[in-house]
Amino acid sequence: MQTKPFRIGTRGSPLALAQAAETRARLMAAHNLPEEMFEVVILSTTGDRVTDRALSEIGGKGMFTLELEEQLSDGQLDFAVHSSKDMPTKLPEGLYISAYLPREDFRDAVIGRTAPTLMALPDGATVGTASLRRQALIRRIRPDIKVEILRGSVGTRLRKLNEGHADATLLAYAGLKRLSREEVITELLDPADFPPAPAQGAICIESRIGDRRIDALLEPVNDPPTFDAVSCERAFLEALDGSCRTPIGGYAVCDGDHLKFFGLILTPDGRQEHAIEVEGRRAEARALGHQAGDAVRAVAGTSFFEGWS
Secondary structure: OOOEEEEEOOOHHHHHHHHHHHHHHHHHHOOOHHHHHHEEEEEHHHHHHHOOOOHHHHHHHHHHHHHHHHHHHOOOOOEEEHHHOOOOOOOOOOOEEEOOOOOOOOOEEEOOOOOOOOOOOOOOOEEEEOOOOHHHHHHHOOOOEEEEEEOOOOOHHHHHHHHOOOOOEEEEHHHHHHHHOHHHEEOOOOOOOOOOOOOOOOOEEEEEEEOOOHHHHHHHHHHHHHHHHHHHHHHHHOOOOOOOOOOOOEEEEEEEEEEEEEEEEEEOOOOOEEEEEEEEEEEHHHHHHHHHHHHHHHHOOHHOOOOOO
């Protein structure tokens, strides 16, 4: 019987702490355990500390997970809680994503300071975002808009927006909902026109392969439809060697035993794109994602990806 608290690794941002708290609450309910049986361990990551440059310039998505994974690998943590869209497609040896909590809404939200929607922004307006996907999608629909890097926690970005650093910014609707900040949203973007980042809106739990004690702990809080949908999306990224250097959007939707996936790749200027839709059995989620990624890569050709990395 477990006598000491389970150690949950997380970043220290308000959103990360909210996600760790949700994970703890679900585990407490699933196993009828008191809060003191879970210790939240806060670690600072490189991605948290370096906020004046795009992620692509400091090493990509792994900059939000490296320190957590080091302590997970050496046994200092029992498991770690992450925003799934921050996870690299290749994880350190011995670690894996063992569970996904039920997914939140995966749409992108606009927070407009000078106009409520992207289309209503004045000519030459500035939108702040560090996401290459969002930058490319914005340029795709509004080539006149200037895009500036805006990084930091949700609170930091909202503060910078209010201080006049940009006319608008984009954030994940899921994060704003988890922080109870929906009131700042001025537009929700249709994923058919503005596809989210693969895995956006999903909280994942990373643990050690073969740790049956932790697997048994996490199994009741895993949401199978989220697991299958996000697995498909991450397979699409993996097939494209997706990272923070590549503008890629995509989402999968489960309907019973069926899964449908839509994916899109763009050049950073938003002028060229290739979209794809695939569908099939949920049991083949990863295979469908790989199939979509391989098909897009074949159609786009090597030249499409040149200069991205």
